[in-house]
Amino acid sequence: MYRIKTLNKISSVGLARLDPTRFQTGAEVENEDGVLVRSAPMHDYAFPDSLRAIARAGAGTNNIPIDRCSENGIVVFNTPGANANAVKELVIAAMLIASRDVLGGADWVQEQAHTPKVDVAAAVEKGKSAFAGPELYRKTLGVIGLGAIGALVCNIALDLGMDVYGYDPFLSVDAALRLDRHVHVVQNVDELYKVSDYVTLHIPYTNATRDFINAEAIGKMKGQVRVLNLARGGLVNDDDMIAALEAGRVAKYVTDFPDDQITTVRNVIALPHLGASTPESEDNCAVMAARQLRDYLINGNIKNSVNLPDVCQDWSGIARLCLIHKNVPAMLTRIMGVLSDDHINVENMTNKSKKDYAYTMVDVNTRITDEVADELRAIPNMIRVRVLNH
Numbered sequence: 001m002y003r004i005k006t007l008n009k010i011s012s013v014g015l016a017r018l019d020p021t022r023f024q025t026g027a028e029v030e031n032e033d034g035v036l037v038r039s040a041p042m043h044d045y046a047f048p049d050s051l052r053a054i055a056r057a058g059a060g061t062n063n064i065p066i067d068r069c070s071e072n073g074i075v076v077f078n079t080p081g082a083n084a085n086a087v088k089e090l091v092i093a094a095m096l097i098a099s100r101d102v103l104g105g106a107d108w109v110q111e112q113a114h115t116p117k118v119d120v121a122a123a124v125e126k127g128k129s130a131f132a133g134p135e136l137y138r139k140t141l142g143v144i145g146l147g148a149i150g151a152l153v154c155n156i157a158l159d160l161g162m163d164v165y166g167y168d169p170f171l172s173v174d175a176a177l178r179l180d181r182h183v184h185v186v187q188n189v190d191e192l193y194k195v196s197d198y199v200t201l202h203i204p205y206t207n208a209t210r211d212f213i214n215a216e217a218i219g220k221m222k223g224q225v226r227v228l229n230l231a232r233g234g235l236v237n238d239d240d241m242i243a244a245l246e247a248g249r250v251a252k253y254v255t256d257f258p259d260d261q262i263t264t265v266r267n268v269i270a271l272p273h274l275g276a277s278t279p280e281s282e283d284n285c286a287v288m289a290a291r292q293l294r295d296y297l298i299n300g301n302i303k304n305s306v307n308l309p310d311v312c313q314d315w316s317g318i319a320r321l322c323l324i325h326k327n328v329p330a331m332l333t334r335i336m337g338v339l340s341d342d343h344i345n346v347e348n349m350t351n352k353s354k355k356d357y358a359y360t361m362v363d364v365n366t367r368i369t370d371e372v373a374d375e376l377r378a379i380p381n382m383i384r385v386r387v388l389n390h
Contacts, residue, residue, distance in 0.1 A: 002297050003050070005029040008038035010057060014286020018294055034293045036286075039063055047072055052386070053296050055289035058083060058276060059149075060232060061306050062205055070307045070357050073324040073384025077292045077304050081148030082284040083276035087202075087230055088152040090256070090275055092160075095136055095198055097269055098226040098252040105131035134197075137161040142196030144189065144212070145203035145231070146171050151178040153200060158182055165192045168203075193220040198228065205232035215240040224251040230275045233257030300361055300388055308359050309352035317347035317363030320388040325360065326381035327353040334379045335360060342372050357383075 004018060004025040014036075015025055025036070035042075035054040042054070043065045054064060055077040069076050097103055108131070112123045141157045143150050146168035154164045158180050165184045168175070179185070186192055193199070199221065203209050213227065213236040221227075227250055229236050236253075238261050244250040245267050255262060258270035276285065288304075295301045300322035301312040308324065325331050332351055339346060339362070348363040368387045376385045 002033045003029045003031060004034045004036055004293065005032035006036045007040035007042070008036075008057075010036050010038070010289075011283045011286035013283040014057065014288075014290040017287055017290040022298075023294070033297060036289055036293065037064070038285075047074065052384075053077065053293055055079075055293040057282070057285035057289040060204065062232070066307050071383070075296055075302055075305050075324075076307050077289060077296070077302075078306055079285045079288040079292075080304060082288045083278075083281040084148040084152050086278040086281035087149045087275045088156060090230055090271075091149075091153050091200055091228060092156065094228045094230065094254040094269070094271075095141070095200075095226070098198070098228065098254050099136065100133035101131040103269065136198075138163070139197040140165065140195050142167070142192040142199045143183075144168070144192065144199065144201050146175050146179060146185070147202060148175075148178075150202035151175055153202065154183045155180045163195075165196060167192045189217075190220050193217065194222070196225065197222065198226045200228040201231045201235050203231060203235065205234050210234050211237040211240075213237065213241065215243065218244045218249055221249075223249060226250070226252045226254070228254045230254075230256045230271075233259065238262045298388075300386065302359060305354075307354070308357055309354040311350050311352050311359050311361055313348060313350045313361050313363070315363065315390050317365050318390055319364050319366065319368045320390065321360075321362040321364065321368060321376070322384075322386040322388065323360040323362070323376065323382065324384040325358055325379070326383065327356055327358040328381050331358065331379070331381065332360065335362070335376065338372065338375045338379070339364065342375070344368075344372065 002023050004023055006025060006027050018025055031048050031050045033050055033052050036057060037054060038057050041063050051074055053075040056064060057079055059078050059080050061076060061078050064076055066076055109124060112118050112120050138161055140163045143154050143166045146166045154166050157164050165186055167186050167189045218240060241253055242265050245253060245265055252267050252269060254269045256271045256273050256275050262268055263270045292303055300320055302308055303310050303312060345365045346362055347365055351358060351360040373385050373387050376382060
């Protein structure tokens with residue numbers, strides 16, 4: 001029985017993917033093999049020795065101590081693309097409310113309706129021009145980050161009649177194939193800044209992307225640009241954005257990550273982190289997270305891990321070794337040496353690395369004894385050894 005601890009409310013649709021005859025799930029689970037989490041902070045989380053994997057029902061993993069997980073041989077999964085449609089739709093809404101003061105206009109109408117002796121219809125005709133704004137049609141949208149969300153945003157913006165520029169220094173083949181051929185993919189983000197009436201961010205938050213939008217970046221943008229951040233709060237420098245708004249350089253800033261500093265600034269539209277807040281998105285993320293966690297615990301397969309390489313292998317033996325180790329020379333030689341010395345025949349093997357860490361999956365034609373597993377654990381730079389039986 002695998003024990004799965006839930007640190008947030010996880011959609012029942014996702015939990016249903018974990019067979020109750022093989023998985024015990026819940027917030028009260030102890031000595032957990034896996035964790036399902038959404039936004040709960042885990043940086044101070046005490047890892048039990050039993051913990052093998054954490055699955056984040058969402059794309060961002062800022063709330064998870066990735067480095068500590070890697071050092072302890074804990075695989076961290078996320079769910080890229082599961083909430084992409086929800087965020088895409090909110091981007092379109094954000095562009096619209098950044099262009100035409102729909103929110104301010106709706107509030108103003110309510111004020112008129114609650115003011116004694118005001119003829120609402122007459123007041124609307126007289127005051128509506130204060131809330132006017134430009135159309136999206138034939139404007140230029142700059143999309144920074146062309147992953148699952150960014151690609152959808154690019155394509156739907158084309159359908160709206162916009163000219164679309166995209167930038168992603170790590171553009172994958174799969175992501176490129178998702179893009180409509182009419183998207184102008186640029187190699188230098190400055191080209192995007194120079195032409196865009198709207199700029200939207202869809203990149204992860206890392207040390208390298210912190211304050212990605214700052215005074216220097218804003219200085220390269222068109223005047224009266226509208227900036228959208230539905231990705232991560234730390235991608236935009238609040239001080240620099242406030243200065244640009246006050247100077248009129250930025251016309252509107254829509255953020256899904258309000259804080260005490262930015263929320264009350266004029267021409268800021270602050271949303272309550274609505275990006276993935278749809279029932280469909282929550283179901284999709286939970287299903288993907290649960291499936292990935294299940295496949296790793298039962299079969300050792302890794303897909304969509306942020307700290308280890310993707311490795312999937314069909315079963316071809318009696319037992320399977322799942323080895324997490326440092327990405328250093330001669331590890332495969334040492335692993336094969338142990339198996340050879342113990343007269344264990346290898347049926348199939350896959351080895352892949354991701355930065356400082358590597359994952360080796362070995363199918364063998366015999367049961368693995370505790371003595372053999374301990375020999376493998378004793379190899380220098382070996383982090384975790386798991387033995388699975390078919």
